[in-house]
Amino acid sequence: RFGFADAVSRRIKSFSGHVLTMGSEAPADIRVDLSDLKSVEKKMQVLGGRHPEIRGLIHLYPLNVYFDGAVTDTHEINASVKSFFLMVRHLLPLLDRPDTLISALAFESVVFAYANSPGNIHPVFAALGGMLKTMNKELKNTRAKIVDFSIADPLKHVESIVDQYMAELMASDLHVETGYRDDKRYRLSLVEQAVEQGRSTVKKGDTILVTGGARGITFEILKALAAEYQVRPIILGRSDINALDAEFRKKDADEQYIFKSLKARMKGSRPVEIKRAVQKNLALREVMANLAELSAQGIDIQYHCIDVLDTEAVLRVVDSVSTIDGVLHAAGVEESRFIGKKSLDSFNRVFDTKITGVRNLLHALDGKSYRFFFTFSSVTAKFGNEGQVDYTGANDMLAKILLREKTLHPEKTYKVFDWTAWDGAGMATKETVKKVLQQRGLEFLPLARGVRFFMDELSDSGSTEAVFTGRDTALDPDGLFQAPGLPADEHRRPFIDRVVEKNEIQTQYSRILDLKRDLFLLDHSRLDVPIFLGATGIEAMAEAASTLAPEGSRLVSMREFSIPYGIKLLKGRPREILISAGQQDGDPGLFACSISSQFKNREGMAMGDPKRHYQGLFEFSGQKPEQIRVRIPEFTPVQYNGNIQDLLYHPARLFMDGLFRTVEDILSFEPQVLISRVRNSSEKQFFAGDAAPDFITDVAIVDAMFQTGGMLEVMTTHEIVLPARIRQMSFYGQLQKNREYICITRKTDNGQKANIYQLDLVDPDGMLLIRIEDFEMVKVDRLAPENRITGKISSPALKKAS
Structure with a gap:
């Protein structure tokens, strides 16, 4: 309906190809409602025989729902996902040659769902991507490809999009997932990365809604959560523990005993039926034993025998609980069969457990104040896997559902755990499954290590999806693993551009500051002159140092920081800066860093010596800093008329705006101590096209800390002060956007030309996140009488002092 099918058809015909169209609307050659799966199957059963010339399938129906802006529901899943499976299954003899x-065409949801500022994520596209990755493995001679586009107003560019799409289909590249943005081609890659150590998402005594019963990996995780956080799990499982025969509850009722008893009861039954009954009773015994073990840890536990597919039952459980702090959606079904042998019923069981399950949970939780939502997925969502077209499609869609939820609710924590096969728990304990995976070269994850990975990941709220796998390159035909010699994740360093020089111990990068790209500079101007921030200087040097730092390390401190000369963009002209880092004193984790610039004449020749603007020592370590709790002083209230931000953020007083209006309130005010509430909540673009760059430091919050020194002076002495030096700055945890923090600013020295401050950034519980020691700010000007605000604010401490 939006022109893509017509455009694709015209391109194919221009190459002397033939096109058959399928859909519910009048122009379609094959009329069928794609959401009516029985009708689709009936049509497909005869299509191949009538048209043996078919050599390809391009699935564009999901574009209708995407551009209609409709919510993903059962109708769309049938029409977009399950009908696609039926088409491929019935056309398999024609397509497997x-x-x-x-192929399929997507927008913002396959490659670009992982962009720093994702667009409108439509998870159904990801389901097709997951399925195509498995089709790529099962159909050895068939090209399987999904092309993702990120473009403003795509309906205005249908023809150019289709041109790029068709060119990608006809190119020699065999990667299943590719993307295009601004005429540049993108692919995904996996990069090994250490966990960011912050505060745990799970808190002591949290009530957690858990799907997937109380067996396998889920049980092992629950044991660890109960031991460390004394959580209160509400477990949803299909196992009816009350159905366990009293005879089989005896302690000595092992597998042999149960088999012998059931064989006597089930005379005339086939051996496979008896074996199935034995396994069911053993599973019930395991659930009861596991629940008893959890209860023995002294935690409050609930178990509800319901299927996560039952919308009303899930809703009843959620409504019956006053508080749910988080969710662990671990339910899953695995029924491996190649596409040609997989029934629609089997596909439904596997796919719906993941997708209908998560949709039911999100529906039931709508309006609830839960803090986090975790789900268990599989590495097969990234690689594809023979026999698991339903499993890979469901898990890939599951991840994008949570990525979309994160864009809708940035204050909540969402996390997808893409597990490899565990050794000793989970689906891979089935002997047949384990044997197949071993033959394919899969590296199994030891049980204890997997549990530890999960627990460690609770402290990393910066990433929504994490993949846990060995470097199983045999499973990775799409090349997601980066070559070991490549620099890790260079795209996460937005202040680094061109490499000037680099070796193992030192590096230098060139970066052009340009107002068309670096939009943040427009929000940090004094007298209409954009100024490069002290906080951005720290970030840029940290990025340079991180390219030399040991793998898995993180920034823990900065020392001896100073700003000899500021960086201004006079007349708004672009300006080149050089960002350098070098190993210090042979210490592989310590780097002397600087930012300089070089004046060049019109011919581009360097004139004179480089001018140094910023410098400091940056320390990286693989060790997690010891957590420190800071006592938050009692507040001395401050009164003011109007909005405090409007009062302080004034061109004559504090010249920040937009992105850097990060101090939201003054909580306490004394002549030497200022306590403020800060938050990085701006949705403005920091760089062109990027509202949420992935920094090493949180630039906006670091700048907010710097601002508080200036605020203290504006509110007391009428002085304008600017950052000059920092003796030491220590980083204790990762910050999150839209989270409130408290900055405690103490003035410890009032000099003739400069003041000294001590700053602590803490969360509302007093846990220290950033500490700045001996922060020197130089006095550069005084406020004109008409711009002073001391008469507009008051506090008991000021009255007492006066």
């Missing part, structure tokens, strides 16, 4: 194609 050389020079054939299966």
Whole structure:
């Protein structure tokens, strides 16, 4: 309906190809409602025989729902996902041969769902991507490809999008997932990365809604959560523990005993039926034993025998609980069969457990104040896997559902755990499954290590999806693993551009500051002159140092920081800066860093010596800093008329705006101590096209800390002060956007030309996140009488002092 199918058809016909269209609307050659799966199956059963010339399938129906802006529901899943499975299954003899194609076109949801500022994520596209990755493995001679586009107003560019799409289909590249943005081609890659150590998402005594019963990996995780956080789990499982025969509850009722008893009861039954009954009773015994073990730890535990597919039952449980702090959606079904042998019923069982399950949970939790939502997925969502077209499609869609939820609710923590096969728990304990995976070279995850990975990940709220796998390159035909010699994740360093020089112990990068790209500079101007921030200087040097730092290390401190000369963009002209880092004193984790610039004449020749603007020592370590709790002083209230931000953020007083209006309130005010509430909540673009760059430091919050020194002076002495030096700055935890923090600013020295401050940034519980020691700010000006605000604010401490 939006022109893509017509455009694709015209391109194919221009190459002397033939096109058959399928859909519910009048122009379609094959009329069928794609959401009516019985009708689709009936049509597909005869289509291949009538049209043996078919050599490709391009699935564009999901574009209708995407551009309609409709919510993903059962109708769309049937029409977009399950009908796609039926088409491929019934056309398999025609598609599984050389020079054939299966493809789909997507927007913002396959490659670009992982962008720093994702667009409108439509998870159904990801389901197709997951399925195509498995089709790529099962159909060895068939090209399987999904092409993701990120473009403003795509309906105005249908023809150019289709041109790029068709060119990608006809190119020699065999990667299943590719993307295009601004005429640049993108692919995904996996990069090994250490966990960011912050405060745990899970808190002591949290009530957690858990799907997937109380067996396998879920049980092992619950044991660890109960031991460390004394959580209160509400477990949803399909196992009816009350159905366990009293005879089989005996302690000595082992597998042999149960088999012998059931064989006597089930005379005339087939051996496979008896074996199935034995396994069911053993599973019930395991659930009861596991629940008893959890209860023995002294925690409050609930178990509800309901299927996560039952919308009303899930809603009843959620409504019956006053507080749910978080969710662990671990339910899953695995029924491995190749596409040609997989029934629609089997596909439904596997796919719906993940997707209908998560949709039911999100529906039931709508309006509830839960803090986090975790889900268990699989590495197969990233690689594809033979026999698991339903499992890979569901898990890939599951991840994008949570990525979309994160964009809608940035204050909550969402996390997808893409597990490899565990050794000793989970689906891979089935002997047949384990044997197949071992033959394919899969590296199994030891049980204790997997539990530890999960617990460690609770402290990393910066990433929504984490993949836990060995470097199983045999499973990775799409090349997601980066080559070991490549620099890790360079795209996460937005202040680094061109490499000037680099070796193992030192590096230098060139960066052009340009107002068209670096939009943040427009929000940090004094007398209409954009100024590069002290906080951005710290970030830029940290990024340079991180390219030399040991793998898995993190920034823990900065020392001896100073700003010899500020960086201004006079007349708004672009300006080149050079960012350098070098190993210090042979210490692999310590780097002397600087930012300088070089004046060049019109011919581009360097003139004179470089001018140094910023410098400091940056320390990286693999050790997690010891957590420190700071006592928050009692507040001395401050009164003021109007909005405190409007009062302080004035061009004559504090010249920050927009992105850097980060001090939201003054909580306490004394002549030497200022306590403020800060938050990085701006949705403005920091860089062109990027509202949420992935920094090493939180630039906006670090700048907010710097601002508080200036605020203290504006509110007391009428002085304008600017950052000059920092003796030491220590980083204790990762910050999150839209989270409130408290900055405690103490003035410890009032000199003739400069003041000294001590600053602590803490969370509302007093846990220290950033500490700045001996922060020197130089006095550069005094407020004109008409711009002073001391008469507009008051506090008991000021009255007492006066």
